[in-house]
Amino acid sequence: MKNNRQQILDFYDGKWHPLVAEYYGHSDYMNYGYWTAETKNQAEACENLIGKLLSMIPDKNGRILDVACGRGASTRHLLRHYQPSNIVAINISEKQLKRASELAPGCTFLLRDATQLEFPSSSFDNIICVEAAFHFDTRDSFYREAFRVLKPGGYLVTADILGPRSWQRKVPANALQSPGEIADHLARAGFENVRVIDATEECWKRFIRHARAWPHQERQAGRMDLATYVRASLFTILFSSLFNFGVRYYLLTSAQKP
Ligand SMILES: C[S@@+](CC[C@H](N)C(=O)[O-])C[C@H]1O[C@@H](n2cnc3c(N)ncnc32)[C@H](O)[C@@H]1O
Numbered sequence: 001m002k003n004n005r006q007q008i009l010d011f012y013d014g015k016w017h018p019l020v021a022e023y024y025g026h027s028d029y030m031n032y033g034y035w036t037a038e039t040k041n042q043a044e045a046c047e048n049l050i051g052k053l054l055s056m057i058p059d060k061n062g063r064i065l066d067v068a069c070g071r072g073a074s075t076r077h078l079l080r081h082y083q084p085s086n087i088v089a090i091n092i093s094e095k096q097l098k099r100a101s102e103l104a105p106g107c108t109f110l111l112r113d114a115t116q117l118e119f120p121s122s123s124f125d126n127i128i129c130v131e132a133a134f135h136f137d138t139r140d141s142f143y144r145e146a147f148r149v150l151k152p153g154g155y156l157v158t159a160d161i162l163g164p165r166s167w168q169r170k171v172p173a174n175a176l177q178s179p180g181e182i183a184d185h186l187a188r189a190g191f192e193n194v195r196v197i198d199a200t201e202e203c204w205k206r207f208i209r210h211a212r213a214w215p216h217q218e219r220q221a222g223r224m225d226l227a228t229y230v231r232a233s234l235f236t237i238l239f240s241s242l243f244n245f246g247v248r249y250y251l252l253t254s255a256q257k258p
Contacts, residue, residue: 004170029073031131035206050077053157056254062125068132072100115141122151129158138173143189150257164246191255204250
């Protein structure tokens with residue numbers, strides 16, 4: 001049986017279906033995004049999400065660490081605020097890191113696990129982690145490491161999902177039930193000024209609605225032929241039903257090292 005790490009790599013390193021890449025506007029993002037009434041498409045929602053998380057960091061100076069950077073689209077967004085020399089990003093996937101270094105040139109990309117950051121203590125001003133903490137073995141080990149490598153006064157901001165128990169078969173310790181529990185775990189790692197925002201509607205529910213409506217919108221706009229429309233409709237209904245099942249909360253968190 002595959003271990004947790006191998007399952008994660010198989011999922012994220014695999015070639016995405018061309019329709020998924022199209023849906024994401026070839027942005028290389030791998031998150032559900034933050035949707036407002038004005039948001040036009042998935043790529044824009046993904047940019048919004050990083051913007052929203054960064055707005056929870058009061059002082060965007062010094063060095064920032066992007067934990068679980070995916071293919072580097074979140075890291076590329078950081079370049080709007082930071083010099084490349086002040087951006088470090090990590091992932092457990094060499095394949096994704098290769099793409100990331102093309103997407104955000106000049107930033108430092110390292111093959112590291114979020115639960116063993118290996119940086120000296122107090123080496124980052126802030127840390128961002130987008131839709132990945134529920135994968136880590138464990139989320140608490142990551143919180144402790146993030147706390148260690150942050151400078152005093154620095155912030156950890158995350159987008160995190162409390163999914164169904166089936167997501168956490170390999171790491172049962174991550175199966176938290178409520179926003180309050182997440183706040184407790186952050187506080188136990190030593191953080192203060194902990195904020196946990198329930199963004200289930202803005203991130204998860206609107207993503208599901210948009211994904212289901214997307215083939216119809218594309219067809220009406222004349223951008224999708226009939227055969228692709230049928231395939232895309234089936235795919236989005238299947239995908240969204242599969243992933244929708246049992247998701248309880250989509251949370252944005254911020255927490256400060258005293
Ligand atoms: C949903 S993707 C998010 C990617 C990116 N942040 C984005 O918004 O596009 C989750 C990422 O977590 C990474 N990941 C999973 N477990 C990890 C771990 N223990 N340490 C570092 N990265 C990890 C995966 O390889 C994948 O790139």
